[in-house]
Amino acid sequence: MSARAGWPLYEVFVRGKRGLNHVHVGSLHAPDDEMAVHAARDVYTRRNEGVSIWVVRADAITASSPDEKDPMFAPSGDKVYRHPTFYDIPADVPHI
Amino acid sequence: MPAPPLDPVVDEARLQELFDATVAAERRIEPRDWMPEGYRRTLVRQIAQHAHSEIIGMQPEGDWLLRAPSLRRKAVLLAKVQDEAGHGMYLYSAAETLGADRTDLTDRLIDGRQKYSSIFNYPTLTFADVGVIGWLVDGAAICNQVPLCRSSYGPYARAMIRVCKEESFHQRQGYELLLTMMGGTDEQRAMVQDAVDRWWWPSLMMFGPPDTDSPNSAQSMAWGIKRHSNDELRQRFVDMTVPQAEFLGVRLPDPDLALDPETGRHRFGPIDWDELKRVISGDGPCNAERIARRRAARDDNAWALEAASAYAQKHGARS
Ligand SMILES: [Fe+2]
Ligand SMILES: [Fe+2]
Numbered sequence: 001m002s003a004r005a006g007w008p009l010y011e012v013f014v015r016g017k018r019g020l021n022h023v024h025v026g027s028l029h030a031p032d033d034e035m036a037v038h039a040a041r042d043v044y045t046r047r048n049e050g051v052s053i054w055v056v057r058a059d060a061i062t063a064s065s066p067d068e069k070d071p072m073f074a075p076s077g078d079k080v081y082r083h084p085t086f087y088d089i090p091a092d093v094p095h096i
Numbered sequence: 097m098p099a100p101p102l103d104p105v106v107d108e109a110r111l112q113e114l115f116d117a118t119v120a121a122e123r124r125i126e127p128r129d130w131m132p133e134g135y136r137r138t139l140v141r142q143i144a145q146h147a148h149s150e151i152i153g154m155q156p157e158g159d160w161l162l163r164a165p166s167l168r169r170k171a172v173l174l175a176k177v178q179d180e181a182g183h184g185m186y187l188y189s190a191a192e193t194l195g196a197d198r199t200d201l202t203d204r205l206i207d208g209r210q211k212y213s214s215i216f217n218y219p220t221l222t223f224a225d226v227g228v229i230g231w232l233v234d235g236a237a238i239c240n241q242v243p244l245c246r247s248s249y250g251p252y253a254r255a256m257i258r259v260c261k262e263e264s265f266h267q268r269q270g271y272e273l274l275l276t277m278m279g280g281t282d283e284q285r286a287m288v289q290d291a292v293d294r295w296w297w298p299s300l301m302m303f304g305p306p307d308t309d310s311p312n313s314a315q316s317m318a319w320g321i322k323r324h325s326n327d328e329l330r331q332r333f334v335d336m337t338v339p340q341a342e343f344l345g346v347r348l349p350d351p352d353l354a355l356d357p358e359t360g361r362h363r364f365g366p367i368d369w370d371e372l373k374r375v376i377s378g379d380g381p382c383n384a385e386r387i388a389r390r391r392a393a394r395d396d397n398a399w400a401l402e403a404a405s406a407y408a409q410k411h412g413a414r415s
Binding site for chain 2: 006007009025026027028029031032034035042043063
């Protein structure tokens with residue numbers, strides 16, 4: 001069994017440039033947080049794809065449900081009034 | 097009240113329906129979705145084989161890293177080979193979202209239980225081979241990979257998008273290298289022609305067996321993890337490459353290669369499928385060497401992984 005077998009899985013998030021959110025780009029295994037950041041730099045930002053990297057141990061992430069088609073998001077599905085397009089505004093009202 | 101989640105044992109038919117509808121609507125399947133066992137198994141095999149190809153694919157070109165003719169060519173080749181390692185990492189990462197383990201996948205590669213692309217079992221005899229690999233082998237890989245950016249499996253599709261962005265550098269550096277050599281001496285031009293003669297047919301074999309002999313293709317197409325047939329992709333590659341060869345001034349080694357004026361596509365001669373079978377089943381010029389090198393990399397570098405683990409343990413204990 002290789003020494004790496006026990007290394008935790010890290011999810012990697014990269015901020016492409018200032019003003020953007022960190023975005024998930026993939027995952028890797030590393031023996032600790034610090035080495036995970038170094039490995040993430042080599043694997044995911046060889047061409048200036050980012051100005052900042054987050055690594056998060058996958059087992060520290062709490063997800064909404066085992067299924068991406070999650071009933072948890074159903075309640076927001078019928079609240080169309082949360083979107084600006086719900087409201088009819090005459091076309092000649094300026095700047096709205 | 098939201099409906100309770102479906103039970104995979106009780107509601108399999110309903111889950112299969114949801115899966116089929118997602119694929120049919122060109123939406124992506126994500127790791128925690130229910131998926132048919134065959135879909136998962138086929139994807140793990142396909143992604144692992146792809147990852148292995150990237151990793152083994154470092155070797156033929158890596159052989160020229162210490163012999164590159166200039167610092168510029170060496171820096172470019174090093175960046176390219178490093179990219180291939182990165183492609184392997186993206187893909188192993190995608191395979192792990194399906195429950196595979198990358199240490200185990202590497203073991204399977206080394207034990208011969210999983211395969212990699214037959215193309216990397218041919219030797220790189222001269223520096224012109226580096227250019228021809230970039231032009232033809234990465235070119236063929238691009239033809240194969242661009243449609244996979246729309247794979248029905250989200251993590252695979254996203255990995256392919258990253259890979260494809262980087263591949264275009266690979267192909268261009270190869271073509272530029274060849275243009276430079278073709279502008280050199282007669283001897284250099286002969287080297288390029290020789291490399292093209294050796295790599296042309298193996299490049300066509302990269303697209304896999306003919307459609308008439310590709311039993312699993314229909315299911316993979318239905319699942320959205322294969323987008324075009326082997327023969328269709330091969331034909332696209334030939335049509336793309338012929339004008340590039342003309343511009344370069346090299347002859348593709350196929351007397352039957354001709355433009356069909358009616359279809360606008362190129363006809364080409366018969367491919368030696370026995371050769372492909374031989375090379376896939378382990379009997380190519382470099383199969384044993386490639387696996388031996390991968391095995392040595394795993395075993396000889398194990399100490400570095402152990403050292404990293406020890407370092408992490410020591411520092412983790414202190415903080
Ligand atoms: Fe690659
Ligand atoms: Fe490449």
